[in-house]
Structures are given as structure tokens and as C-alpha cells.
Amino acid sequence: MVTLADVAKHAGVSSSTVSYVLSGKRSISASTRERVEHSIATLGYHPNAGARALASNRSNIIALMVPLRTDMYVPVMMEIAIAVATTARTHGYDVLLVTGEEGPAAVRRIEGSALADAMILMDVELQDDRLPALRQTGWPAVLIGLPADTTGLSCVDLDFAAAGALCVDHLAGLGHREIAVIGEAPAVYERRTGFAERTLTGLRDRSRELGLRMLHRPCEGSYAGVAATLARIYEERPGVTAFIVQNEAATDPLLALLRQQRRAVPEDVSVMAICPDQVAAHASVPLTSVAVPAQEMGRYAVEQVVAKLKGRRSDEVVLLPPELTVRESTAALGTAAQRSASPPPVPGNDAALPA
Amino acid sequence: MVTLADVAKHAGVSSSTVSYVLSGKRSISASTRERVEHSIATLGYHPNAGARALASNRSNIIALMVPLRTDMYVPVMMEIAIAVATTARTHGYDVLLVTGEEGPAAVRRIEGSALADAMILMDVELQDDRLPALRQTGWPAVLIGLPADTTGLSCVDLDFAAAGALCVDHLAGLGHREIAVIGEAPAVYERRTGFAERTLTGLRDRSRELGLRMLHRPCEGSYAGVAATLARIYEERPGVTAFIVQNEAATDPLLALLRQQRRAVPEDVSVMAICPDQVAAHASVPLTSVAVPAQEMGRYAVEQVVAKLKGRRSDEVVLLPPELTVRESTAALGTAAQRSASPPPVPGNDAALPA
DNA sequence: GTGAAAGCGCTAACAG
């Protein structure tokens, strides 16, 4: 193993000089810097992480706490995690992957052992049991997601309320007056992650402002679940001309069901989604959507936490502005009215197919 | 910060005693052990990771290298990563998340800095450029996936050849004689990750053994891509009665298209998939499938690497046996023959819908 | 069964 002392000997300087060449914390003459760097390269020296952490009290590691549930938002989670890891590297940090399994104990363990310098929490719930431990440590931390009480904490998230409003704006602009919202599974609302409620608020408020009728129904992501929800919606509100979906898993079933019912998208009915761009773009009808900006959230979280580590403290809540991408699933209401006042009856044939 | 010395003082013993209580490397009288443990608990002591790493030459960290591409197999990747993290914890290890961006340099960096004790590589390609660096270091490592040359390396993967054979067995058992395989995107074959080819070998060999006709076509995961591939297959082999899909993204489009064409699953045509159980179970028709055992792969990789760290060296290649789950998408050929000798023509209506 | 003490490799005063 090559140590700093080896490099110093090879370059004919003291070990502190080598250390300072590495850290840049004091000025070094061009010639010695050059010699030292040459020695480092030829010997293939890498500073020992443990020794550095012990001496400097900083590990250059950021802990990323991911949820244990592997069933929800997985693509988004992975995208965030990878964005966190790559952004962290550009700032000289590595990322420690901690699962939610340990819960609050993980926060204490990581802090007590000085394994990491800071922490990023994903999938934060409104009443997150990791937050008390976090607040107590006073550690640099950034949450991805918004808890109920954000005092003393930094958070990043999509502005879901604005996202909801944006959807309504888009549909209203196309002349739609009666819309339905296919929401997350009931379990999501029960877990109180907050984002689903915030979206709903945005949807409701803007609908009221613009005088649209809006119906919201939670919905399981399964094919059968979507079928049931869809049937229920059409029963309660036969005049619905547009759907807003906030449930990644529901988009494909919804499109398939509409097709089966001979309701053409977007001619007979408009559909839009709040979901990752990939999901929207690869749907059977490319969906007009508001994206969940996973990468930006990851990147931002790291930059925020690094800023804190450098002393610029700023406990702020940042809500990223939503961005709408118009694809092929939404159209002006006129089109639908021209094709048929009421959608054609479902052929008996289809009823026999598995739902 | 609470140090080991603090604990020693509190318990009225020497620091080495505390250390040995923690490591269990020498026998301690019941009474002192008790006192020490009590002190640890009341003071809330956590050993300092950096100091421990420096003194013991072991960081208790396993590096997990994930691919940078976020577009493929994301759910599987995440499932593996989480399984790795949780399993590692049960063995006293934490997991460092390293992205593929750095390539071979990452291997050298992690090793040189002694940041981790071992390494797990995901998404290994046949000619992986990280392998030379890995072999050179002689570091404990386990690959998830199978490179072309496995000498001196430990690998875990699904036995994709057996998985292919298992699919053919199942369909042959149901009386199918002419099958089609909808494969991964051409890019996957070009990247030479190996698993797609291995599956194909298994499919081909078993088909030959059992005297089935088999047609394979690569396929983009998009709706349009699947539509094109499907059309091509039916053109070349009108008599096809069953499909095997190895492309997560293709399953939903395929089912939607078949429904549109009035080919009922499984009455007119059987469909099976090689994909994660979740995907198979949530399809519009729950799919008979061979699962990619993400969790087991992650768990196994950690256990293998931990065994190596404990001196039990064993450079072995482990191919996990595939497991078939019968769901609702496959049926005996008889059924199809009874319903209609040739599938009904596609209604003109459907052709107008977006593909 | 327990203590004392010598490092592990690096950083950061302190001294020139």
C-alpha cells in the first residue's frame, strides 16, 4: 500500500507538504507541487479514507436513506439515487446506501459512528419517525419530500399543487369543462406522504377558479382496479371529457380500457398524467404529462447538502416548478363533440375478455 | 462525542477490554462484560468508523457498482440494490453506492483508498472493462451477471438457458408446436450482456429436442415496436400459438395488441414472460412467467462476498435455477383449436386507432 | 482475565 509518507519520500518533501498539495489549504511553489503530483501519479497513491476521516473528522460520505418498500415509484427512486450518487461524486463525495429498515436507529448509528458527514432522506412521510432523531443531531440533512413540520429542515420536492393546477389549466385551455382525476391507491393516501394531497389541492382550487367540474377517485394500480374506478366515474359523471392520472401503474390499463370501450384518445377523451417522462412517453398513446423531475431532485438535494457542509446554512423548502409536456393524448374538446355526442356502446365481445 | 476511552473510564476498565468486549476476540468475565455493556448503553457509544478502519484495515463497507443507464431493468436493479443493502447490514456491513460512470477508475479508487473491503458489480457485460482492474487487485468481488471469461471471479446470475428451456417445456406440455419469442431490443444484444443470448440458446436447444418450431425476433419495448414485431411474426408464421416474451416493456403492449386483434389470451394464444414477478402478476392478463430472482441474487452476492472476506475463498459461478409460476396467460392448445382454427380477422375499426 | 502502549495514515497546528 502506498502511503502519504511514501509519496513524500519519493518527492523529497515532508509529508505535510504532500497533504497540502492534496488539500490546497496552503500555497505551494509550482516546482514542488509538480514534483509531488508526479510522485503521486507514478506511485499510484490514493489517500486512505479511514485515516483521513479520523484525522479530519470528515468522511466525505453522504448517507442516502431509501425506503424499503420496493413496490412504489421504483423507477423514480432509482433515478434519484443515481442522480444523487453521480452529483455527489462531482463534489468529491461518495454515497452510502442505507435502507429504511433500521428506521430512526440508522440516523443515530450513522451519526454516532461518523460514517457520513450528511444525510439525504427519500420518501419522507408527513409524520416521519426519522425526523426527531435527525433534528436532535443537528446534522446537515436534506429531505426529498415534504413532512408536515419543516422547521429546521431542508426539503426538496416537486410543487405538486402547482402541478395539479397546471393540468387543469391545460385542459381548461382546450375547452374541457368536466374532468376526472384517477388518483393513487388508497394506501398511499393513508400513508400520508403528502404529495397526493397536495396535488389534489392544486387540482381542486384551480378547478374551482376556472369553474370546471372535477371528480377525484383513488385507484389501485391493477387492471381490475382501474376498470372498476373507470366504470364508477362514468356512472357518476357521464359527461366527463378528460382524465388526469396520478398513478404510474394506472396509465397503461386506463388507455387499454378506453380503447376497448371505443373511446379514442384524444379524439373522444383526453388523458394526462403526472408521472416520470419515460412512463408518459412510452405509453401506447404518448401522454401529455407533468413530469416528476427525479434527476433534478437528486441533484438539488446533493447541492443543498454540500452547501450546508461548507457552512452556508440555509434551511429552506424548495418546491421545483412543474413542467408540462404536450404529447398526443390531449386535444381540444371540439374534436370530441364532432365525433359523437355520447361515446359508442361497448361491444358485447369485449365484455368476455378478462378485466 | 463518546469514545472508547470514555466507555473504559465509565466502566472502570482499560480501553483494550472495551475493545475486546466489542469484538469478542478474547474471553471476558461475565461481570466486566456486563459493566462495559451497561456503560456503552448509557453513554450511547458508537465506535468511530474511520478510526476502526484505520486500525483494523477493514472498513466494513461493501461497494456496489450500479450501471449508469437508468433505462433498463430499473425495477430489477433497485430490487437487487435494496436486497444487497439489507443483507449486508445483517452481516455488519454498510453499502457504498458507486455509479458506473467512473468505470474501471472507480475500482482502483475504491481499492486504493480502502474505502470498501469488497465489491459487488451489477450489470456485467461479456467484455467488461472493469474486470481487468478487478482481477489485478485480487479483491474480494462478486459479479451479478456473467462475463465471457469468468476465471478467478465469482458470479451469480439466473440460469437463463434453463429459464428458456423451462418456458419451452411448459408450452410443449400444453400441446403447442409452433412458438414465437419476442426478445430484447437489438441494442441489448449489441451490448452483449450475455443473458439474452443464453436465454435464446436454452429456448432453441429445448425446442429442437422437443421438435417445436421456434421463431425469435428482437423487439423494441415501445408500443409501435411491439406492433411491428408482432405483425412480422404473424406474417412469417401464421400458425404460431404461443409467445414467450423476454422484454419487460413489451408485455403490456403485446397483450393490448392481441386484445385489439381479437386474439383472446389464453384461449386463442398463450403468452409467457421472463420478467420480475411483479410485472407478470400485474399485467392485464396475469402472466405465466419465469421470474428474475432479483432479491436472491442480491442476497447471494453479499453472502458470497462476506464468505470471501472471512477467508473461505471460492471463486464459483452460481446460476440460480429458474422457477416457473403458472398464472392465467397460458392454456392447452386444444382450447384454441376448439374456438377457431384461424384467428378472426382484425376489425377495420381498430386499424384507425393509434398504434 | 485484564492492562499498557505502540502504531494505523493522515491533518493541522506550530515553528521557522
Added chain:
DNA sequence: CTGTTAGCGCTTTCAC
């Protein structure tokens, strides 16, 4: 601008 040196907190001989 550079060198000397005292720890950082823990593990592990060596000694009793």
C-alpha cells in the same frame, strides 16, 4: 513557502 510533530479513536501485540 516548507518541515516537525502531536494527536484523531481504535486494534492488537506484549506483558502480567
